[in-house]
Amino acid sequence: MERKGSGLSGAGSHAGRGFRYQDAVGVWLSLRCWNQELHYGTVIPEGRDDYELQGSSGSALVQVKSRRDHMGLFPISEVVGFVRALWSRYELSPDLGKDLNLILERPVIQGPKTDYILTEHIGLAEVLRGDSRWKLLAPRTHIWIAAEPAEKAIETISHTLSCAPVAAQVYYGELLNHIGGLADANGMVKNGRYEGLAISDVEAVIRRMEPVLDVAGMEMALRKGYCDAIDFLTTVDEPAFYQGVDTRPAHLAAGLVVERPEARSVVLTMLAAQRAALIVGQSGTGKSALMWETARVSRHTVRWFEITRGNSLDAHLLIRFARSLRASSTAPVGFIFDDVGKGKAGLWDSLLGEARAGSGILLLGSIREEDVFMLTTRSFAGEIRPTVEEVVAERIWQQLSHQGQTTWAGWREPWAQSNGLLLEYTHILTRGERLEIVLGEQIDCRLREARDAELAILRITALAGAAGAMVDIDRLSDVLDLSQSDLSRALRRLIDEHLISESLNGKLGGLHQLRSATIFSLCHKYPPPAILHTIEEAVFAVHNMNLDMLAAYVITHYPEAKAALIKAIVTRIERERDPAALVTVLSGLGQAHIEMTLRDWIPEVKALGVEPTLITGIVMFAVADTDLSSDIFPERMRNSARILQTRSTSDPRLTLLTLLSPTIIEQIISTSTISNLLGILGGTVGNRGPGEYSTDDG
Numbered sequence: 252m253e254r255k256g257s258g259l260s261g262a263g264s265h266a267g268r269g270f271r272y273q274d275a276v277g278v279w280l281s282l283r284c285w286n287q288e289l290h291y292g293t294v295i296p297e298g299r300d301d302y303e304l305q306g307s308s309g310s311a312l313v314q315v316k317s318r319r320d321h322m323g324l325f326p327i328s329e330v331v332g333f334v335r336a337l338w339s340r341y342e343l344s345p346d347l348g349k350d351l352n353l354i355l356e357r358p359v360i361q362g363p364k365t366d367y368i369l370t371e372h373i374g375l376a377e378v379l380r381g382d383s384r385w386k387l388l389a390p391r392t393h394i395w396i397a398a399e400p401a402e403k404a405i406e407t408i409s410h411t412l413s414c415a416p417v418a419a420q421v422y423y424g425e426l427l428n429h430i431g432g433l434a435d436a437n438g439m440v441k442n443g444r445y446e447g448l449a450i451s452d453v454e455a456v457i458r459r460m461e462p463v464l465d466v467a468g469m470e471m472a473l474r475k476g477y478c479d480a481i482d483f484l485t486t487v488d489e490p491a492f493y494q495g496v497d498t499r500p501a502h503l504a505a506g507l508v509v510e511r512p513e514a515r516s517v518v519l520t521m522l523a524a525q526r527a528a529l530i531v532g533q534s535g536t537g538k539s540a541l542m543w544e545t546a547r548v549s550r551h552t553v554r555w556f557e558i559t560r561g562n563s564l565d566a567h568l569l570i571r572f573a574r575s576l577r578a579s580s581t582a583p584v585g586f587i588f589d590d591v592g593k594g595k596a597g598l599w600d601s602l603l604g605e606a607r608a609g610s611g612i613l614l615l616g617s618i619r620e621e622d623v624f625m626l627t628t629r630s631f632a633g634e635i636r637p638t639v640e641e642v643v644a645e646r647i648w649q650q651l652s653h654q655g656q657t658t659w660a661g662w663r664e665p666w667a668q669s670n671g672l673l674l675e676y677t678h679i680l681t682r683g684e685r686l687e688i689v690l691g692e693q694i695d696c697r698l699r700e701a702r703d704a705e706l707a708i709l710r711i712t713a714l715a716g717a718a719g720a721m722v723d724i725d726r727l728s729d730v731l732d733l734s735q736s737d738l739s740r741a742l743r744r745l746i747d748e749h750l751i752s753e754s755l756n757g758k759l760g761g762l763h764q765l766r767s768a769t770i771f772s773l774c775h776k777y778p779p780p781a782i783l784h785t786i787e788e789a790v791f792a793v794h795n796m797n798l799d800m801l802a803a804y805v806i807t808h809y810p811e812a813k814a815a816l817i818k819a820i821v822t823r824i825e826r827e828r829d830p831a832a833l834v835t836v837l838s839g840l841g842q843a844h845i846e847m848t849l850r851d852w853i854p855e856v857k858a859l860g861v862e863p864t865l866i867t868g869i870v871m872f873a874v875a876d877t878d879l880s881s882d883i884f885p886e887r888m889r890n891s892a893r894i895l896q897t898r899s900t901s902d903p904r905l906t907l908l909t910l911l912s913p914t915i916i917e918q919i920i921s922t923s924t925i926s927n928l929l930g931i932l933g934g935t936v937g938n939r940g941p942g943e944y945s946t947d948d949g
Contacts, residue, residue: 271431273315273317273434274434275404276397277430277496278401278426279407280803281294282426284363284450285450285453286407290308290309292306292449293447294430294447295448296433297437298432298770299445305447306848308348311351312349313352313354314337314354320521322357324357325358326551334353345632349674352394352799354395356396356397358375362374362394366393366394366396368392368393369389369390369393370390381661395537400551402484405419406887412753415470418479420554420576423554424584425577429448429581431499431581450817454674464575465571466573466575476560477558477559477929478569478572478643479557481500482501484504486501486506487504490500492507493507493656493681495686497768498543502543504787508544508648509646510544510863512744513640515541516547517637518635520547522613526631527614527616528614528615529632529633530592530616530617531623531782532617532619533620533672535673535765536673536674537673537674538617539590546587549585553585554576554583554585557573562594562595563597563600564929566598566605566671569597572772580611580941583611584612588615588617588618589616590617590618592621592717592842594839600626600627602768604628611890614714620948623845624849624870642667647662648666648678659679672765677678686769688917690769690773694740696711704731704738706753706774707731708727710738710780710785712759712760713767714801716764716806717761717767718797718800718803719804720760720800722759722760723794724742724758726794727755730791782812782817787818790803790819790820791823796831799803799839800839801815803840806843807846807847810847825912825915828918828919830920831927834905834931849870850893854896860889861887861888869888869892870895872888872892873895919931
């Protein structure tokens with residue numbers, strides 16, 4: 252629909268498309284008109300105001316204002332300015348039938364939490380009553396609170412069309428494209444003839460999309476567990492959060508996470524420019540918290556999904572999933588990788604090419620510093636290594652003090668004790684002591700009281716938790732020779748004291764990798780049992796699909812235990828003969844091999860004068876066995892590649908395959924699915940396994 256306007260410049264449309272709350276509000280308004288919740292027929296973005304609503308019986312001007320969580324509620328003085336600006340817009344083309352709407356992402360201080368008329372807010376009324384326009388315009392000025400316009404829009408579509416939420420996201424994304432396109436176009440208009448989205452246009456978009464919805468493609472990735480939709484709104488009551496818990500979206504919704512707007516802005520800029528961003532750092536530095544914070548503030552326009560499993564061979568399923576959701580530059584689909592190095596590096600690399608091709612896919616991940624060299628596409632994604640500045644430390648102390656979570660009179664002393672680790676810092680603030688001291692007291696208590704079953708459970712689950720793996724409860728019972736009742740009682744006490752996580756689908760884990768690593772170290776401070784013994788037990792207790800995480804962690808953190816680890820894995824593989832377990836183990840051993848090789852190699856080649864920017868390229872040349880004899884390659888590159896190829900000969904995957912019985916390998920291969928066969932082949936590329944086994948009958 253075309254409207255003749257006053258010719259005001261749509262400055263808002265030029266503020267950078269970015270990840271705009273305003274566009275999500277536009278879709279929400281259009282859908283409220285479409286389902287007759289509002290009595291208007293057309294929504295015009297960037298016309299006389301942020302939005303103009305037009306109908307046969309009236310019209311409205313709409314201003315939209317967003318506000319980040321860390322800034323709290325809107326102050327009265329700021330909202331007074333918004334209202335006066337809205338009234339000034341009205342005066343440019345006065346119309347007694349025109350309503351005035353101010354849409355806010357957060358409530359106003361001392362005001363209602365839901366929609367209301369301006370005159371109902373005592374604080375605003377006191378300030379604005381002296382304005383000459385008050386009597387005429389105040390009764391027609393409405394304040395709407397819209398904290399979750401995207402979620403509300405998707406809910407409206409799902410309810411009205413009786414369709415699944417994932418299908419509703421497709422319609423939402425298409426409408427977001429239209430609103431964004433209209434805003435861009437109207438921002439360039441000089442003659443006041445603005446285009447809008449009418450209710451008939453909304454209906455046409457929906458009906459046009461219905462026949463081409465790839466419901467099977469949308470559901471496959473979700474049904475098979477490759478990714479999950481993310482709930483950014485549900486809160487969680489987590490008393491142990493500041494004692495060391497992996498950050499999840501529910502923690503942000505509950506206000507437990509102190510925002511880092513400066514770092515978040517850098518990540519958002521990287522996402523907009525490069526379509527992929529990696530948050531790099533050591534455990535306990537708040538990588539996951541920053542990642543989830545970034546996703547949360549951009550959720551109005553980005554449809555985020557969390558990657559839960561998969562490798563490079565599964566990338567096509569997620570690409571199909573994004574395409575079925577009609578991903579585009581103005582309505583992107585984002586995939587979140589929490590700890591890319593935890594078995595997801597291949598999938599990240601495979602999806603990155605698609606993201607960079609302008610497909611509407613965004614990638615956001617966290618990764619440990621020591622894992623970044625596992626990524627073959629590293630140079631194509633933005634990397635941020637956020638440092639926690641003193642201003643952030645002070646902000647955390649202020650919030651915890653306001654919530655009554657700390658008794659510290661200031662932030663400087665606990666910050667100095669924390670060595671820059673956010674997890675350690677919040678623990679000191681809330682518990683008064685360093686994490687290691689508190690956990691040590693809990694373990695010492697169990698030693699004094701001879702609570703041996705709890706200690707045995709804790710040793711294994713702590714190792715698994717440090718690796719990011721889960722323990723199978725039934726396997727744990729067998730490994731420790733504990734009855735179900737004894738195991739249940741011991742678990743209850745450990746869970747109640749926040750030493751392990753609540754069991755989920757028969758699996759146990761740690762609350763945070765750094766916390767679990769500390770517990771594991773404390774449990775073995777005074778052996779027996781020795782660390783080697785616990786590692787062997789953990790091999791038999793860890794869930795099948797997490798053997799890769801355990802193997803990679805043990806070899807990289809306890810390299811002296813490699814032989815004992817592989818021996819235990821061989822015993823488990825030969826006993827259970829599970830193809831999926833072999834695939835998982837080969838993947839983990841491969842990751843460990845890469846990390847250990849690069850750990851020794853990188854300092855050596857840096858000493859040869861190799862620039863850090865060349866390292867990834869040299870790795871690729873070495874792996875591909877590229878001929879570097881040409882003079883175009885500097886001598887330091889040729890020497891570095893040769894050193895790496897020499898180092899790469901000691902591969903734990905080859906050790907495993909050599910120790911496995913050829914008969915067992917034949918049986919595993921004969922019962923493998925095509926996917927497992929591909930995984931086994933992928934895990935043995937470049938290795939010479941025992942020549943005795945073959946599937947060729949000839």
